[in-house]
Structures are given as C-alpha cells and as structure tokens.
Amino acid sequence: MLVPYCQQLKTKYMLQAETHTALQCYHCGETCADDHIHLDEKFFCCDGCKTVFEILDENGLCNYYDLEQSPGIQLKIRNWGTRYDFLDNADIAHQLLDFSEGNTQKITWFVPAIHCSSCIWLLENLYKLQPGIQYSRVNFVRKEVMLTYDSSQISLRKLAELLATLGYAPKIQLDDLKPDNGSQKKKLSTEEKKLYFKIGITGFAFGNIMLLSFPEYLDWVGTDYQNFFGYLNILLALPVFFYCSSDYLLSAFKALRAKTINLDVPISMGIIALFGRSLYEILTHTGAGFMDSLAGLIFFLLVGKWFQSKTYQSLSFERDYKSYFPLAVQLKQRKGQGSKSTSSIPVTDIKKNDHIIIRNQELIPTDSILLSKDAFIDYSFVTGEAEPIHKRQGDYLYAGGRQVGASITLEVQKEVAQSYLTQLWNNDVFSKEGGTQKQFQQKVARFSQYFTLVVLAIAFGAALYWNFTNPAKIWNTFTAVLIVACPCALALSMPFTLGNTMRIFGRNRLYLKNAEVVADLAGINHLVFDKTGTITHPNETKISFEANQNQGLSPEQAVHIASLVKHSTHPLSQRIFKHLNIQNLAEVTQFKEIPGKGIKGKVGGVEVSVGSEQWIKGEEFAPQNVAQLQTKVFVKLSDEVVGGFVMQHEYRQGLGKLIQRMQSQYDTALISGDNDAEAERLKSFFGQQSILKFQQKPADKLAFINELQQEGKQVMMMGDGLNDAGALQQSHVGIAVSEDTSSFSPACDAILDARVFDKLPEFLKFSKTSLKVVKMSFVLSLLYNLIGVAFAVSGNLSPVVAAILMPLSSITVVSFVIVTTNALAKYQGLVIGDTLSKN
C-alpha cells in the first residue's frame, strides 16, 4: 500500500481545486491557469513542470508519477544562471564534501522539497538520469539526500543544478561551511544513540532479572539456587547501575555540588539505596534484593526520557544570521584594471574595499557602498518594512537587504562578522545559555527540595522509631523508605505529559523546540506580535485602483493594462494581472521593460505605461520620504495619468477575532519595524489599551521585550524575520511564524505554521491544561508513594511488594497522563490523529 500522507493531502487539495476547474498540472498538481501547456494528453501549469516531465520521460523515469499523484514541485525560479557558481570554488566545495578520495566524492545536502515517496524514489534513481552519480540515498526524516558521485564525470555545481532543475534545490548555507559542522551533527546523534543503548541494556537486564527473581516471589527456590540467582542478578545489574543510570547520578551529584537540589537527587537516593541494599542482602545471603525493581525503575525513567526527547529533525531552531546569508558572492577582480573577470569567494573571505556583485534576489552580506546607479533594496528581512527602498549611487547599504531588480556592484565597508546586522548577535542574550530563568523550572526545583526533605525526614523518623522498639530493623526501614519514596512515577509524569503535548502540537503544526516549552507557554501573560509576515500575509496583498478622476477604470482600459502587464515577469505586474482577471487580451506591440522603473507598450493603438510614480509622472515627483506608505503602481494611458494601483498587505484571516479572544486573558502589544501608516487599522484590531510601536529596529524590539520582563511579565513574542531574532531570543517563549516550516525561520523556541495562526488561543489554552494534568498526576504518584512509605516504615517492604508497586505506579501514571492529555486535546479542538503530521 503506497498511500502515504502526502497523497492524502494532495487528493484533498485536488478535491478543493476541482470545484474551480478540472485541469490539474500532471507534474505538480497545481490548478492550471488558462494558458496551460498540453503534451501527450497531459496538462502542465508551466514550462518548468513540462521540462521536468520531459527530462524524466526521456530517461524512462516516469515511475515517478505512478507512485504518487502529481508529486512534482513547481519551479518558482527556472533560470539557475550563476546561482551555484560558488560550488566551482575548490575551497568551498571541499568544506561541503563529506568525503573525497580521488574522483569519488560524497556529499549530503538538505533538500527541503522532499515530501513524499515519489521524491525518495526519484532521488534514489538519479543514477539512471545522470552518468557519474553512483549512489544516492534519502533520509526522509531529516530531508537530506546523500550522494556519491564521480567528479570526473559531473561537477558538484552540475549536480546541484541537476537537483534544482528537478525541483529539489539543495539548501546550502553559510552554516554548512563551519569546519566543525559535521562533528556537531554527529555528536547530537551519538547522544541519541547512547539513549537507545541504555534503554536496550536496561530492558535486557530488567527482563532477565525479573525472570530470575520470579521463583523467589513464590518461594520456590532452595538455598542452593538462591545464591546462584543472586550472583547472576548482581552481574546483570552492574551495567544498569554504572552505565545506564549514570545520567541521574551525575546530575544529582552536580546539583549537590552546586548546593541545590533537583528532582534527580531523590531519584539517585532511591537508586543508590536499591543497589546498595540489594548488594548487601545477596552477598550476605540475608535476602533476595531488589535488583528487579532497580532495573525496572531505570528502564521506565529512560523510556520517559526518550519520549520527551523527540525532536523535529528537519526543522532548525538554532538559526542565526549565518543561515540566511549566501555562501559566496561574486567578487570583481581588480588586478588587471581592464579585465572585468569575476570569481566567487566565500562571504567570510570578503575584505574591506572589495567590489562585489549582488544579483536579483540576493542578500547583501555586509555593510557596503553602492557603486551602481540605482538599487531597490528590500529590507523586510531586517526591519520588517514592507516595500523596497530606492537607493542611489554612493548610498550606504546595510547588510541583510535584498536587491530587487538588476545586478548591482558594491564596495565593501566592513567584514561580514562586523556588519550592522550581525551586531545584534553580539548582544548578551545570545551568549547566555538557556536565556531567561524559566518560571516552571523554578517551581519544579522548589518542589524537589521539599520532596527530598520530607523523604529524608520520614526515613530518619522511621529509623529513630525502630531504634527504640527494634534496633534490628533500623537499617531495613531507612533504606526501604528511600527506595519506595523514589519519585519514579513523579519523574515520569512530566516527561510523558509534556512530551505528549508536544506531539499533539506537532500534529497541529506548532513545532516546539523541546517539551519544556509547553510549561513556558502556560506561564505566559503578555503577547507581543510583529507585524509584517506575522499578522499579515507576506505573499497576499489587497489591490485596489485609485483613479485620478472619480470614474475608475473602464473595461477597455482594464483590458489595455492587463494585456501589457501580462508580458512582464515582475511580481507587481503579475499581481495586477491576477487582480484584473481579464480573459480576452489584446495584442501588445513595442513592449519595453525598463528595470526599476516600469513597462510600456502599445495596445490597440494606445500607448500604455505602468510603473513607478517618478517614472510615470516625471522627475519632479521623486518621493521625498523613502519609506512610502504603501506600494503604488501608476498607470499612464496615452499621456494621461489615469491613476494607480495601491497594494496593501492583507491581514491574516480572523485576526481581529483572534486578538479579541486573547485579550480576555493576555495583554497584547504590537511591535513593528514598519512605519505607522496602518496604525489606525491596527488599532481597530488591537483596541486602545494595547501598545503599538512602529519603526522599531531589531535592537529596540529586544529592549522592549526586556522592559516588559522587568515589569515582571512573562512575554511571548511572535515574529518571522531576522529582525525579530533578538526579541524572540529575549522573550520567555519566542515563536517564529512561517509559511513554509522547512525554510527560513530565526532562532526560536517554536515554529508555528502560518496556516494554523488562528489556532493560537487553543495552543495557549492547552498548554495550561497540560500543566494541570501534570499536577493531577503528581497527586496520583504521591498517593502511590504514600502507600509505599506505609509499607516501608512498618518494616514490611518485601521484594515482591516493591516489584509490584513500582512498575504498577509507573504504568498507571503514564497511561493516565497520555489518555487524559489526548482526551482533553480532542475536547479543546486540537487534532490528535495522525492526519496532519506530515508536511
């Protein structure tokens, strides 16, 4: 059965799409526009999809389409041009390669586009497509593909371009260049593997010790065998005590040395008491010991740890500016003044006064001065300002801007690590491990202290009592109390509740960095939102036409404009075309596109120009204020300026309602890098009592969060861009809102899929519920402890009682929290099934 999630989702989308039109792209499943391409009874939405189909068809790889329906990825950019040029640089290539020996080279790439079984199939059959590729293997969980290839037949760059043409563009970031990157990744996985080893070994010991102790429970053994079984038990328990429980013992030791008490302290007391007393009993032939309880206890604890440690491997929560920057830039050689040759160099090698070339849609890696005549820099990434800013020759450009339009040449002023943008990461917040002190952890720490003290008090109390009545039982009861009061069930309830909550959130598309974030979420009382990209749709804009005379566009004029803009690939033109939605287009002659200004052409004898205000109205209308209120595209029809299209960012659906709902429980604030043009509209959403701040630099945002925290507030920040990175880090919980979870998101505690933005109140509410479940399970496990202690102080704790009581309490507590969280999640409107888990 090959019907994974992907296909279910696709079918769902298709059903939705079918209500509009029956035509679906054979390759990517998108609804075909009216100008679809027809080939072999198949429809394609664009040339890109058709090309991929043709490549696959020629190489007999059409199986791709049989495994899943429309598995392809629509190509947003078709011309790769020089994008992967830097891979020809031997230095860079060498740092990226996993392995290189002679002509055989190995590389692992992160490919976010991997999403279904067809993807795996195609990527693993690449060798049929391209000679030189010897082997390829996909890791679906990590969305990685590992390739082995022959560098004499295909270059690294060609390989990247091949993947890109098929729609599987590898994502190569500056981060990948760090020489220790590989070892870091490996370290993480060995940590994980160690846990598997420990669980395996403990499970093995647990099972065998139980088996060997079983006759003992029923008094079936003669003394001969008892010793044999006892020694065997010690043998089996040795690795459990010294290897598998080392995490708890070391953690407790560290805490004690720092003169604090954490929950591992009472656990370790229990473990040591169990092991010590069992050892003593077996070696002195006075009893059978509690080795089975010891192994069981550690086994359950480790399983809890494993449950909690689930991470979303294909998501990254640790990104800093390096992940956003291009790996390499085009450096203009200046040696021979006449020759204009260029070469790519790693951005880290850029020096002051170098001349670099930045192409359309590329990021400016460092502060520099513009040498070209004009540039349009989109700073939305850094400041949150929505629209590109016009810069002229000689202007100072800050790092992080994105060039829109033709290539530009820059003179570098600072090295990458010292630019304005990267300074944000020099803030103390980023050097502090773990950031701010978390409320919930403090509570747990305090609870552990009381708990430990109470346990010790009972143990000593019992010992004191028996001291007067029956001194032979002192040692027995003292250790028994420590054993039975070991907060095993207690230690399990939190990882299982929070871990399960994290999973439920993941199925609903809120991805947490780790399970503790659930507890932090529950403590929040102040919400801060970023504007651009967070509460607005980054890609959707509302377009309206503002006419100069109060008459609007006549149908004929609309046809003229639509016909013209149809010919331009500029995003603004395409938006206008979509907005006008006109089928019968007229013919355009003398079409001309002037980069950075606009387009013009003749439609049915009328000269039509569409473009910037300055260009349409003449030089004297140069905008004074660089930060314009909205984007406006002007239209001129045969020398008469008829008006302009105004584009406003669209707010996410249901924003007003959402904020109203939240305001009953939380304070809200908005903090934006953009100008205050929309202040009135935002006030209608946020009400009068909320703080609205505009034109905030990244550092201002961080300071604002800090200010709120000084007032004792628990702040949750929601943002999307690099400009929010400081604020996300400083806040108690930083959530990055992302349209595409596998792509950009700054360092944060959680990533929220923008599609479920309106579920935010449910998530917050459920985080509180889940803490309540933790508290309930605490009560339940304390009850078990109470029963156990009653046995212990009376001196009646036999191995059988311990062997029954300990697993029983663990299992009931675990099943209690899992069942309760699932039921409550369902009740509160969250999905608990597997339906949303992939993609």
Add this chain to the structure above:
Amino acid sequence: MSVIVILIIASILVAIGFLTAFIWSVKSGQYDDTYSPSVRILFDDTAPKKDLAKKPK
C-alpha cells in the same frame, strides 16, 4: 549442578545475542530514518514503462 543452571546460562547467552543485535542495529544507523526504508522496499526495480510514456509528439 542441575540442568537448570545450564539452561539459564544458555538463555542468557541467547538474550545477550539479541542485545548485541539491537546495539549493532542502532550503531549502523537503522533508527536514523524510520520512514524511507518502509517506502523504499516497495519500489519496483523493473524497467520503467518507457513505451507507454513515449508517444509520438
């Protein structure tokens, strides 16, 4: 000693065998990606249906 001792030692040896197998499977990375092998096994290694797809254009 009675036969049970031999049996128990034998059974523990078998169990150790399984434990080693488990450790080996973790070490060799079989738990790194639990999704793709489940799909990979279903891929046919047959010649692709070239003729069907190739129609005169």
